[in-house]
Amino acid sequence: xxxxxxxxxxxxxxxxxxxxxxxxxxxxxxxxxxxxxxxxxxxxxxxxxxxxxxxxxxxxxxxxxxxxxxxxxxxxxxxxxxxxxxxxxxxxxxxxxxxxxxxxxxxxxxxxxxxxxxxxxxxxxxxxxxxxxxxxxxxxxxxxxxxxxxxxxxxxxxxxxxxxxxxxxxxxxxxxxxxxxxxxxxxxxxxxxxxxxxxxxxxxxxxxxxxxxxxxxxxxxxxxxxxxxxxxxxxxxxxxxxxxxxxxxxxxxxxxxxxxxxxxxxxxxxxxxxxxxxxx
Amino acid sequence: xxxxxxxxxxxxxxxxxxxxxxxxxxxxxxxxxxxxxxxxxxxxxxxxxxxxxxxxxxxxxxxxxxxxxxxxxxxxxxxxxxxxxxxxxxxxxxxxxxxxxxxxxxxxxxxxxxxxxxxxxxxxxxxxxxxxxxxxxxxxxxxxxxxxxxxxxxxxxxxxxxxxxxxxxxxxxxxxxxxxxxxxxxxxxxxxxxxxxxxxxxxxxxxxxxxxxxxxxxxxxxxxxxxxxxxxxxxxxxxxxxxxxxxxxxxxxxxxxxxxxxxxxxxxxxxxxxxxxxxx
Numbered sequence: 001x002x003x004x005x006x007x008x009x010x011x012x013x014x015x016x017x018x019x020x021x022x023x024x025x026x027x028x029x030x031x032x033x034x035x036x037x038x039x040x041x042x043x044x045x046x047x048x049x050x051x052x053x054x055x056x057x058x059x060x061x062x063x064x065x066x067x068x069x070x071x072x073x074x075x076x077x078x079x080x081x082x083x084x085x086x087x088x089x090x091x092x093x094x095x096x097x098x099x100x101x102x103x104x105x106x107x108x109x110x111x112x113x114x115x116x117x118x119x120x121x122x123x124x125x126x127x128x129x130x131x132x133x134x135x136x137x138x139x140x141x142x143x144x145x146x147x148x149x150x151x152x153x154x155x156x157x158x159x160x161x162x163x164x165x166x167x168x169x170x171x172x173x174x175x176x177x178x179x180x181x182x183x184x185x186x187x188x189x190x191x192x193x194x195x196x197x198x199x200x201x202x203x204x205x206x207x208x209x210x211x212x213x214x215x216x217x218x219x220x221x222x223x224x225x226x227x228x229x230x231x232x233x234x235x236x237x238x239x240x241x242x243x244x245x246x247x248x249x250x251x252x253x254x255x256x257x258x259x260x261x262x263x264x265x266x267x268x269x270x271x272x273x274x275x276x277x278x279x280x
Numbered sequence: 281x282x283x284x285x286x287x288x289x290x291x292x293x294x295x296x297x298x299x300x301x302x303x304x305x306x307x308x309x310x311x312x313x314x315x316x317x318x319x320x321x322x323x324x325x326x327x328x329x330x331x332x333x334x335x336x337x338x339x340x341x342x343x344x345x346x347x348x349x350x351x352x353x354x355x356x357x358x359x360x361x362x363x364x365x366x367x368x369x370x371x372x373x374x375x376x377x378x379x380x381x382x383x384x385x386x387x388x389x390x391x392x393x394x395x396x397x398x399x400x401x402x403x404x405x406x407x408x409x410x411x412x413x414x415x416x417x418x419x420x421x422x423x424x425x426x427x428x429x430x431x432x433x434x435x436x437x438x439x440x441x442x443x444x445x446x447x448x449x450x451x452x453x454x455x456x457x458x459x460x461x462x463x464x465x466x467x468x469x470x471x472x473x474x475x476x477x478x479x480x481x482x483x484x485x486x487x488x489x490x491x492x493x494x495x496x497x498x499x500x501x502x503x504x505x506x507x508x509x510x511x512x513x514x515x516x517x518x519x520x521x522x523x524x525x526x527x528x529x530x531x532x533x534x535x536x537x538x539x540x541x542x543x544x545x546x547x548x549x550x551x552x553x554x555x556x557x558x559x560x
Binding site for chain 2: 162163166167169170172173176177182183184185186187188189190198199202
């Protein structure tokens with residue numbers, strides 16, 4: 001009897017995370033089926049998977065249908081869906097999507113993702129964390145760059161960490177920008193890049209520290225805080241000098257390039273975990 | 281013996297609050313001395329007070345010197361000082377200002393104001409709330425406009441109130457914008473108007489609710505949350521439909537115009553207090 005390899009589904013958003021995940025899964029010998037979103041997912045994803053089905057935002061029923069038909073035993077969510085787009089109503093839910101949205105009565109992305117994950121699991125498809133399959137991208141060390149934090153940056157980091165966790169508790173956002181001992185920008189729906197740029201404009205000449213952490217109640221399987229080369233570029237533009245991330249809970253897309261870019265710009269990337277700042 | 285009227289000092293920032301306060305104090309028969317800030321305070325303030333001394337941002341020593349020399353027995357802070365300006369280093373502290381900034385080791389405006397108030401009080405000048413002298417501008421009713429909140433707006437208000445109080449606890453800002461059940465913008469250093477406009481861009485077609493509350497630890501003598509006609513204009517621009525304020529803890533500058541403007545735009549202004557949303 002022919003040994004058939006396991007089929008793995010990727011529910012794909014934007015950016016290179018779906019591609020990285022697909023590459024890693026293929027290397028591990030799996031058959032990979034992607035459900036990709038028009039206007040979000042990179043067209044080149046098709047080149048890295050065995051099958052790629054394109055859907056519109058909100059066609060949740062179709063996600064389930066495709067993954068069942070392809071007999072995926074596991075699935076992961078990978079890549080962001082623009083919260084702004086989701087939010088501005090450019091979503092055309094199918095029947096199952098509508099019923100799900102009606103049930104969760106929320107447009108918060110993590111609530112929707114959690115509900116979608118439950119639907120997939122009720123159909124016998126295990127939802128796993130994509131990060132587990134590209135472990136190199138989820139660092140657990142204290143420092144990524146050649147340079148560590150200055151004392152001044154570490155002081156700012158502490159202020160930002162506390163604020164960012166509070167904001168996460170309220171499910172508002174993940175990122176804050178700190179300068180001169182003050183939170184100068186808080187991310188809500190506009191996204192990390194916009195918050196960094198705004199923070200830069202409001203920062204003192206000594207520069208700013210960017211803190212991005214997971215929300216306390218976040219389902220990390222579904223939505224890991226993610227940064228990439230673009231984040232470092234925005235930080236350069238904003239005059240930010242250090243990036244603070246959460247150890248073991250942050251996805252770094254293309255870590256080699258991120259670290260090189262940060263080192264070249266003199267930006268420090270440091271990782272902490274809850275206890276480090278004396279808090280809970 | 282000649283009965284000399286009490287001298288009242290106004291440490292004046294921007295906007296019309298210093299002028300309103302001066303008018304009310306003069307009507308009450310007081311002699312009024314203003315310490316006005318170049319680049320912040322309206323030039324016309326001079327017309328409403330007995331004496332107006334102009335200083336640069338940070339000349340804290342001079343504030344004390346002027347008020348002592350003029351034998352002010354009471355003083356109030358009135359009008360904002362641009363946090364952005366204060367923050368971007370366009371401040372030239374005098375010797376006493378420097379020593380105060382060194383002592384408080386903070387650029388947070390309320391920390392600085394509190395320290396300045398302490399200095400004034402140690403010199404025998406009582407620091408009082410300007411709002412107490414223009415009571416018509418601090419409403420304690422439930423609703424200012426003809427229209428009250430819709431059920432949908434009240435639901436958004438609740439989400440926003442909770443988030444805004446959390447953000448205030450962390451001393452980040454006072455204002456949030458809520459749309460479609462989500463906090464879409466959080467004010468940090470950029471100021472209320474900017475946060476409202478950003479929130480508008482990120483809001484759903486059903487519009488947004490703006491919530492502005494006092495910080496839990498705010499010294500309301502020194503810095504009452506304040507709105508004016510400009511706030512309503514920004515809300516119109518942003519497509520926001522309701523403004524939520526804190527009862528007895530918000531200064532409305534030129535309330536008649538604010539209410540007329542809001543009524544004409546169909547914007548509801550509602551006031552709540554802590555217990556109203558079931559929280560502490």
